[in-house]
Amino acid sequence: MTNTDTTSDTKNFIIIGGGLAGVSAAEELRKQGFTGTIQLIAKEAHAPYIRPPLSKGYLNGSDGLDAVYVHPEEWYAENNIDLMTGTKAYGVNSLAHEVTISGGKPLHYDKLLLATGSSPRLLTIDGAELGGVHYLRTLDDSRALHKELAGGGRNLVLIGSGWIGMEVGATARTLGNEVTILEQVPIPLAGALGDELGTMFAELHKEHGVNLRMSVVVDKILGSHGKVSGVQLNTGEVIPGDIVLIGVGAVPNVALADDAGIMTENGIVVDQSMQTSNPDIYAAGDVANAFHPLANMRLRSEHWANALNEGPAAARGMLGQDESFEDIPYFYTDQYDLGMEYSGYGPMTRGAKIVYRGDRDKREFVAFWLKDDRVVAGMNVNVWDVNEQVQRIIREGKVMDEARLADESVPLETL
Template sequence: MTSTKNFIIIGGGLAGVSAAEELRKQGFDGTIQLIGKEAHAPYIRPPLSKGYLNGSEGLDAVYVHPAEWYAENDIQLLTGTKAFGVNAATHEVTVSGGKPLHYDKLLLATGSSPRLLTIDGAELGGVHYLRTLDDSVALQKEFTGGGRTLVLIGSGWIGMEVGATARTLGNDVTILERDPIPLANAIGDELGTMFAEVHKEKGVVLRTSVVVDKIVGSHGKVAGVQLDSGEVVPADIVLIGVGAVPNVALADDAGIITENGIVTDQAMQTSDPDIFAAGDVANAFHPLANMRLRSEHWANALNEGPAAARGMLGQNESYEEIPYFYTDQFDIGMEYSGYGPMTRGAKIVYRGNREGREFVAFWLKDGRVVAGMNVNVWDVNEQVQRLIREGKVVDESRLVDESVPLDEI
């Protein structure tokens, strides 16, 4: 019998489309409406600061599926459509350009938005954020051909990746960071320093412990970034990368619990039994970590979407994927797996050649591996994740000894 149920997914990113795909794989034959506010079909974000931005990858590496896939799988893709409100009592979503849509189950995969820097000059031409495909297209036009002067405000993963891409394309790059060491909040001082050194070696000017006062320009176009000391750092392109905030407005409108995102259980179910959340916006309970975790990385969207789909279908779902992300910057390739909150105060040990930047770093808490990062060492991520998942006390001397295979630890 054909189902008469209608499942609505708000959010045209990877989490949303992966949930729609999983619903069909699980045999759901009701209506699926996938709502995205952008004009583009669902796409993935890592290439926007890496391969697509530097021109080595085309749109085929960006879009999740070809355009025809949605019709072939009977998924109603509503691009260029903004959801304005959710009425949990009537099970309705208010959208632009049409009457309210009824849902039986609703998935909020609304993602996150760049944290805006509210300083003078932020509206000048040549000032950018990077979140969307259109943002990446605009930056690509600025960088191609080299010879430009880019100032990055913030040294998070996006900022450092864009800085590496812009420099590789022949542009002058300066990174301004208020903290003493870039990426230290994510991976600690030692490893943050390693990334800083890589950038400096490649000609990036990295200025830490500085405070940005305003962006200056003339005739509506950016000319530089002024520090609180009064110094102006010249720029004809500025990228602001000072973090992201989860898009919880629709959740708040629906009256469901939000706290650093949309609060969910391990099945991605919110405080409303018919509303689920996944991706950047979901602050989900993780059974293995025994805490709620919110991650703004590609793998999280890829895996939480299907978990939410199974939860929407009433299956006994428990999302237990270990958070994972990767980065490519100049000649550094890195994969990281683990529970970020647990690394605070953890001991870091190294396996491999730190000086040659070919190693695996492990974060140990009470003798147990809670996170691992492989730098220019490949095909070890599964073993790193196994050690984290098992949660056993490890022999530190064997862990750092390259002669001992990881699968024997």
């Protein structure tokens, strides 16, 4: 890889995407001494923000904008970053090194970072356009949903039992709303955690009054006078609801990458330095399907920590540094009185054995996924200050003795 003069003021780097990956990359460029132009193109009118509070603290009203914005708005000018909010990038001409934007002439780049994120997977059924039907992806989405849930007493129907659906369900219940979750599969979160731990989350929600309807198929959303009134299943049964949230996954935003002629497959394909098939274009965050040297596979993660850490890795790659992104994927959730941190390689957990350390009945334990006697993922539930040790165990990849792994009297530091 050709080295770049990190202090050159003749270079123009463009970052498309106003999320955490984009702004963390811009911040790292300045930390590394890059003095050229940085243009950060953000489609939304807001300054860059993080997404976890949108289904948690910001949604329930306990967090304000200071907990959502990555930096105060003045930070961008102070760091000589040209933040272009409310600006949509329409195309990338990789031959001319130009980005076409709304309301302006094409912008030239020397290096380009695509941090375009992902979009909610749309549910194309009758009634999906009715008032009171929501998706949750943006700050404005969270604001709109908060307005409907904040006073309590509403009837929320969630279509989908992924992380967004389960977190919003917990938030809605704490705000005093009735909640029904509809899902095609038998157990929520089983795809991510397996049947046993998915069942734990199901029981948690049932204990808090959520009506979980599993193994059902949604046929249409019903309403009158342009306002939702319920959801009809393919059996003809109607689930009443005056608010509906659709949470059936997300799709990576690869249109600009396709326009630029770079390789895409389940996102934008990048190497361990976040470089695409075009040497002057990089990608990071939700949209990046990155080769992970430790896992020896491509991984695409839609979680906060991935955006936080891949952005700076991409920045160092753009500067020509010998970068190899090897962070272990990480995410967390807070639902009612359950807090959880998960680290590991999700694709490797398929068929893995789960070893538990702690009290599962009290929901205070650490779970380890073992594949070929090596830990490939770990999750701590209401047990804190152990995530670094969990990640170390995964990273080292040692053959583990199951009995010692499960024995709380054996310190994690010694494993």
